Each structure stands twice: as C-alpha cells, then as structure tokens.
Amino acid sequence: MSDYLPLLGILVVVVGFAVKLNPMLVVTAAAIVTGLLAGMGPVEVILTFGKAFNDNRIIAIVWIVLPAIGLLERYGLQERARTLISGFRRATAGRLLLLYLGYRQITAAIGLQSTAGHPQTVRPLVAPMALAAAEQQHGELDEETQEKVKAYSAATDNVGLFFGEDIFFAIGSIVLIQQTLATYDINLTPFQLALHAIPSAIAAAIIHGIRLVLFDRSLKKAAQ
Structure with a gap:
C-alpha cells in the first residue's frame, strides 16, 4: 500500500485545480508531497528541484522573455501592432x-x-x-x-x-x-x-x- 502513497500528489493537483488555485503553486506543492511520500527528505526534494532546473536551463529563458514582452507592451507594442494592420x-x-x-x-x-x-x-x-x-x-x-x-x-x-x-x-x-x-x-x-x-x-x-x-x-x- 505504501508504494501507492506518492500517487497522492495527483490528488493535490486535482483538488488545487478544482478550487482554482495558482497552477504553479499547485504543481509545486504536488511535487513536494510526492517527494516526501516517496521517502525523500525536505532537503533532498529541494535538491531534486534544483537539479531538474539546472538540467533544463532553457526554462530560464522565460524569465528573460516575459519582462521584455512586458516592457514592450507597456510602451505601446499592442497599439503599434493595431495601427500597422489598420493600414491594410x-x-x-x-x-x-x-x-x-x-x-x-x-x-x-x-x-x-x-x-x-x-x-x-x-x-x-x-x-x-x-x-x-x-x-x-x-x-x-x-x-x-x-x-x-x-x-x-x-x-x-x-x-x-x-x-x-x-x-x-x-x-x-x-x-x-x-x-x-x-x-x-x-x-x-x-x-x-x-x-x-x-x-x-x-x-x-x-x-x-x-x-x-x-x-x-x-x-x-x-x-x-
């Protein structure tokens, strides 16, 4: 029975999405619950997160792209796009x-x-x-x-x-x-x-x- 305990992480995802919590927080909580129920310690869970992030460094591009897009939108990117298409x-x-x-x-x-x-x-x-x-x-x-x-x-x-x-x-x-x-x-x-x-x-x-x-x-x- 203990082999199935880590699957409770799926329940965390289902409940979290059902009550419309922040998806990133829900997935993170589910991963932590899964790790702890699988017998990993808190430090080991965090280390696993860090290793996964380091092994997939392309994820870090998001933190560069999103602020850039935000600044462009702040200074009128959408308005310029609308103006451009209006000329056709x-x-x-x-x-x-x-x-x-x-x-x-x-x-x-x-x-x-x-x-x-x-x-x-x-x-x-x-x-x-x-x-x-x-x-x-x-x-x-x-x-x-x-x-x-x-x-x-x-x-x-x-x-x-x-x-x-x-x-x-x-x-x-x-x-x-x-x-x-x-x-x-x-x-x-x-x-x-x-x-x-x-x-x-x-x-x-x-x-x-x-x-x-x-x-x-x-x-x-x-x-x-």
Missing part, C-alpha cells in the same frame, strides 16, 4: 490568422518552434492585429466577439505548432512515438515518422483554414 484595408481577422497559421506550421516543421508562441507573439502581436482587422471590417466589437477573436488567435498558434513540429524529426515527440511503437514491434525511423506527419499537418491546415474563413463570414454576418 483588405485585411481581415481570418486572412491574418491564415498567414500566421502558415508561418507557424512552416517554422515548426523546420525546428524553429520557439520563434513564436502565446507569450511572445499571440498576446502582444497576433491577437491585437486580428482584433484591429476585425474592427476595421465590421466596426466596434462586443466583448464576446473580442474574446472569440483572441481564442481563434491562440488556437491558430496551437494548431500550427502541434501539427507542424512532428514534421521535424529531431524532436522529443517523434522519439516518444518511435519508442512507443517499438514496444509493439513496429520499428520506424524518426525520418519515416516525420514523413507520415505531413498528411496530418496538411489536413490540420485545411480544416483550421476553413474554420477561419467561416469565422470571417460569421463576423460579417453579425455586423449586418
């Missing part, structure tokens, strides 16, 4: 997001996953530009419609990254798929898996592209 009279939210979808998939497919993302492009650039394009075409938007535009902006990034990155064979998800298939005696090289990811990426681009076109039409219909 034929720009619509759907067309803009279609371009971003293509950019996100192509760059992810060649291994440049970190060139875009929610904190560095969607929030400060893509979403404000999509909102400006929608307002330019359809006038002032209500709060619900604004939130939809933001949601489509975030979803476009997710679709582009998720289905684009698997085309790049030197990535952890490809290795995970390869090792999982190997347990069932299905032996494929990372390159073969990457090739098989291309049809899924194309299908995802077409399906989400249609959703963006339909979203443009719904905005136009609502404005009439």
Whole structure:
C-alpha cells in the first residue's frame, strides 16, 4: 500500500485545480508531497528541484522573455501592432490568422518552434492585429466577439505548432512515438515518422483554414 502513497500528489493537483488555485503553486506543492511520500527528505526534494532546473536551463529563458514582452507592451507594442494592420484595408481577422497559421506550421516543421508562441507573439502581436482587422471590417466589437477573436488567435498558434513540429524529426515527440511503437514491434525511423506527419499537418491546415474563413463570414454576418 505504501508504494501507492506518492500517487497522492495527483490528488493535490486535482483538488488545487478544482478550487482554482495558482497552477504553479499547485504543481509545486504536488511535487513536494510526492517527494516526501516517496521517502525523500525536505532537503533532498529541494535538491531534486534544483537539479531538474539546472538540467533544463532553457526554462530560464522565460524569465528573460516575459519582462521584455512586458516592457514592450507597456510602451505601446499592442497599439503599434493595431495601427500597422489598420493600414491594410483588405485585411481581415481570418486572412491574418491564415498567414500566421502558415508561418507557424512552416517554422515548426523546420525546428524553429520557439520563434513564436502565446507569450511572445499571440498576446502582444497576433491577437491585437486580428482584433484591429476585425474592427476595421465590421466596426466596434462586443466583448464576446473580442474574446472569440483572441481564442481563434491562440488556437491558430496551437494548431500550427502541434501539427507542424512532428514534421521535424529531431524532436522529443517523434522519439516518444518511435519508442512507443517499438514496444509493439513496429520499428520506424524518426525520418519515416516525420514523413507520415505531413498528411496530418496538411489536413490540420485545411480544416483550421476553413474554420477561419467561416469565422470571417460569421463576423460579417453579425455586423449586418
């Protein structure tokens, strides 16, 4: 029975998210609980945290990117993005997001996953530009419609990254798929898996592209 005690850390995550506590605090508390129930001492748990952080130093980039984005937003990055897109009279939210979808998939497919993302492009650039394009075409938007535009902006990034990155064979998800298939005696090289990811990426681009076109039409219909 004691072997199952560390699984109580999962319960901490479930309860923490259920009562809407800070996700970072919830995950940290769950990790500490798991470590202590597994027989580790408090110092050993902290050392494990430090080692994991040191072994994955790319995490530290977040602490550089976020303040930089915050300063740019403070000094008008979103406003400049909205002003820029307002100069293109034929720009619509759907067309803009279609371009971003293509950019996100192509760059992810060649291994440049970190060139875009929610904190560095969607929030400060893509979403404000999509909102400006929608307002330019359809006038002032209500709060619900604004939130939809933001949601489509975030979803476009997710679709582009998720289905684009698997085309790049030197990535952890490809290795995970390869090792999982190997347990069932299905032996494929990372390159073969990457090739098989291309049809899924194309299908995802077409399906989400249609959703963006339909979203443009719904905005136009609502404005009439």
